[in-house]
Amino acid sequence: MSKILEIENLTVSFDGFKALNNLNFSMEAGELRTIIGPNGAGKTTFLDIITGKVQPTEGTVTFKGRNLAKMSEHAIARFGVGRKFQTPRVYLNLTPRENLELSCNRTKNVLGSLFRKQSSGERRTIAGLLETIGLVAKADIEAGLLSHGEKQWLEIGMLVAQSPDLLLVDEPVAGLTDEETFQTAELLNSLAQSHSIIVIEHDMEFVREIARQVTVLHQGTVLCEGDMDSVQSDPRVIEVYLGHSDDEEEAA
Amino acid sequence: MAYFFALGGYALAMHTNLQLPEGQMPEFFMLYGVSDLPIFWKPFASFPFTAIAIFTVPAIIAGLLGYLIFRNRIRGVYFSILTQAALIVFFNFFNGQQKLINGTNGLKTDTETMFGVLMSSPEAQIAFFRASVLLLVGGYLLCRWLTSGRFGRLLIAIRDDESRVRFSGYDPTGFKVLVFAISGALAGISGALYTAQSGIITPSAMEVSTSIEMVIWVAVGGRATLVGAVIGTLLVSYARTFLSEEFPAVWLFFQGALFLIVVTALPDGIMGLIRDQLWPFIQNRLGLTPVVAFPSLVDPEVEYEHQQLESEEKS
Ligand SMILES: Nc1ncnc2c1ncn2[C@@H]1O[C@H](COP(=O)(O)OP(=O)(O)OP(=O)(O)O)[C@@H](O)[C@H]1O
Ligand SMILES: [Mg+2]
Numbered sequence: 001m002s003k004i005l006e007i008e009n010l011t012v013s014f015d016g017f018k019a020l021n022n023l024n025f026s027m028e029a030g031e032l033r034t035i036i037g038p039n040g041a042g043k044t045t046f047l048d049i050i051t052g053k054v055q056p057t058e059g060t061v062t063f064k065g066r067n068l069a070k071m072s073e074h075a076i077a078r079f080g081v082g083r084k085f086q087t088p089r090v091y092l093n094l095t096p097r098e099n100l101e102l103s104c105n106r107t108k109n110v111l112g113s114l115f116r117k118q119s120s121g122e123r124r125t126i127a128g129l130l131e132t133i134g135l136v137a138k139a140d141i142e143a144g145l146l147s148h149g150e151k152q153w154l155e156i157g158m159l160v161a162q163s164p165d166l167l168l169v170d171e172p173v174a175g176l177t178d179e180e181t182f183q184t185a186e187l188l189n190s191l192a193q194s195h196s197i198i199v200i201e202h203d204m205e206f207v208r209e210i211a212r213q214v215t216v217l218h219q220g221t222v223l224c225e226g227d228m229d230s231v232q233s234d235p236r237v238i239e240v241y242l243g244h245s246d247d248e249e250e251a252a
Numbered sequence: 253m254a255y256f257f258a259l260g261g262y263a264l265a266m267h268t269n270l271q272l273p274e275g276q277m278p279e280f281f282m283l284y285g286v287s288d289l290p291i292f293w294k295p296f297a298s299f300p301f302t303a304i305a306i307f308t309v310p311a312i313i314a315g316l317l318g319y320l321i322f323r324n325r326i327r328g329v330y331f332s333i334l335t336q337a338a339l340i341v342f343f344n345f346f347n348g349q350q351k352l353i354n355g356t357n358g359l360k361t362d363t364e365t366m367f368g369v370l371m372s373s374p375e376a377q378i379a380f381f382r383a384s385v386l387l388l389v390g391g392y393l394l395c396r397w398l399t400s401g402r403f404g405r406l407l408i409a410i411r412d413d414e415s416r417v418r419f420s421g422y423d424p425t426g427f428k429v430l431v432f433a434i435s436g437a438l439a440g441i442s443g444a445l446y447t448a449q450s451g452i453i454t455p456s457a458m459e460v461s462t463s464i465e466m467v468i469w470v471a472v473g474g475r476a477t478l479v480g481a482v483i484g485t486l487l488v489s490y491a492r493t494f495l496s497e498e499f500p501a502v503w504l505f506f507q508g509a510l511f512l513i514v515v516t517a518l519p520d521g522i523m524g525l526i527r528d529q530l531w532p533f534i535q536n537r538l539g540l541t542p543v544v545a546f547p548s549l550v551d552p553e554v555e556y557e558h559q560q561l562e563s564e565e566k567s
Contacts (some may be wrong), residue, residue, distance in 0.1 A: 046360055051419060053415075053419075072423070073415070073418035073419055074416070074418045074419075074420075074421050074422055077419050077420060077421035077507045078421040083419050085416075089413055089416045091408065091409045091412050091413060091416070092412060093408050093412055094408060094409065098405050101402070101405070102402075102405060102409055102420060103420045103421075104404060105402065105512075108420075108421045108422045109423075110426040110427055111425065112428055113402050113403045113406055113427070114398075114402075114403045116402075118402070140474075158420065162420060162421060209549065245460075
């Protein structure tokens with residue numbers, strides 16, 4: 001297998017504050033990688049870099065063999081990176097079906113959007129996706145009326161509709177019920193069969209559910225990497241993260 | 253939008269001003285001692301050229317301006333400030349250029365001719381009125397087409413969350429430029445028709461207050477609806493004609509008050525009022541209950557409260 005994403009010596013500073021500090025990271029095509037780390041560790045910034053929202057101060061990001069520096073957000077998205085945001089961002093005034101159509105559309109230029117009709121293949125993909133994310137019954141109401149969990153799923157559906165090679169999923173189960181969390185884990189596990197995925201999450205229960213390889217970020221660098229068991233037993237990780245998280249779980 | 257409006261008006265006025273015997277020039281040039289027709293005037297002698305220029309010139313300028321603004325991701329308040337600043341630049345330019353376009357005095361069309369017919373004659377005025385109605389319908393249909401379907405949904409998405417659209421693989425710049433250019437074109441056409449019917453175009457059509465007035469039309473009718481913009485324009489312009497004739501002194505106060513009322517009490521304008529108050533009321537009276545397709549979305553407690561309130565109102 002080949003590397004789908006390689007990041008070398010990445011540093012991002014905001015007015016001197018290094019949100020990411022000399023970070024190295026790589027993952028194989030087809031992998032499902034989980035990234036954990038305490039608040040402010042730089043996880044969201046890491047995704048901002050890959051998707052072109054923030055430019056690196058130093059270092060390179062290589063995706064499918066191509067350096068992403070200076071590519072604009074929409075070009076990176078078309079090149080095969082799909083992203084779900086930490087707080088769900090779906091188009092509230094459109095219906096779930098229309099949200100999916102928008103992402104699924106293959107010709108994303110002005111003229112294509114004006115004149116090209118939707119193909120029957122696209123329509124089928126969307127119907128299938130609505131099924132997968134469990135929104136068939138609510139496909140034609142405004143997305144603003146959906147519950148928080150349904151919005152999270154709709155946004156995951158929008159990612160898949162883009163048919164990207166790499167899915168970046170930022171905190172998909174934040175604010176979900178246990179039941180919904182479990183379903184989300186199942187959804188991601190089934191998506192992992194055909195996509196490379198990076199999942200960022202705080203919820204350790206959930207991480208245990210999906211994790212194969214885990215990367216721990218701390219203060220903008222990779223603290224350690226490995227399978228769930230070895231990461232959990234790493235004393236440094238326990239110190240910065242798991243201890244803290246266990247407290248939270250007990251409190252909850 | 254006001255400068256695109258004025259550009260269309262000037263294009264038409266230049267055409268009518270050039271309906272002269274061979275070798276003659278519009279009168280005002282003499283006043284400033286200009287003996288050669290400025291180059292950019294020449295093609296406006298031709299009607300087909302003028303007809304096309306009325307919408308293409310504003311569209312191209314709007315497109316260029318839009319491209320510069322949108323590519324640099326300028327939005328919201330900064331976008332408004334920038335367009336108003338551009339307006340002042342245009343205004344000052346048109347005002348100052350006596351030798352090119354008669355400066356502050358503007359160009360008169362009522363004493364000029366088109367196809368040999370005097371512009372202020374009843375025939376010409378009726379023809380222009382018919383053209384206005386037709387083009388209004390055409391413009392409405394064009395906008396309808398644009399805002400429905402896939403393109404329209406994308407515009408909604410861009411309006412609601414522009415940066416999200418980028419991460420779905422779209423570049424919003426092109427879409428915004430196109431829409432801006434089309435609205436420039438429509439403004440140009442309406443400027444030409446306005447000039448033909450009012451008899452004169454002056455740089456005052458480009459004053460900031462004119463462009464605020466246009467915003468008031470839309471605000472009164474209802475933002476984000478096409479019919480609303482049409483209704484608002486008709487109503488406010490009619491009120492303006494009526495009030496400024498009857499009480500010239502208070503018209504401006506009325507306009508200001510109208511804007512304040514709409515912004516504070518009727519944010520969705522007349523269309524919003526019809527949609528949210530009048531329509532449900534009529535439905536209620538006719539015994540039609542709105543169809544609730546997804547009962548699960550209606551919170552039973554909220555529903556109960558509504559019923560309580562209604563029964564309280566009745567008693
Ligand atoms: N645009 C910015 N300007 C300045 N500082 C920023 C900016 N974006 C992020 N930061 C800082 O960078 C650090 C990392 O932020 P980031 O959002 O990546 O953390 P995170 O790991 O996603 O945290 P969380 O778990 O809360 O989502 C934070 O200290 C944040 O304040
Ligand atoms: Mg984050």
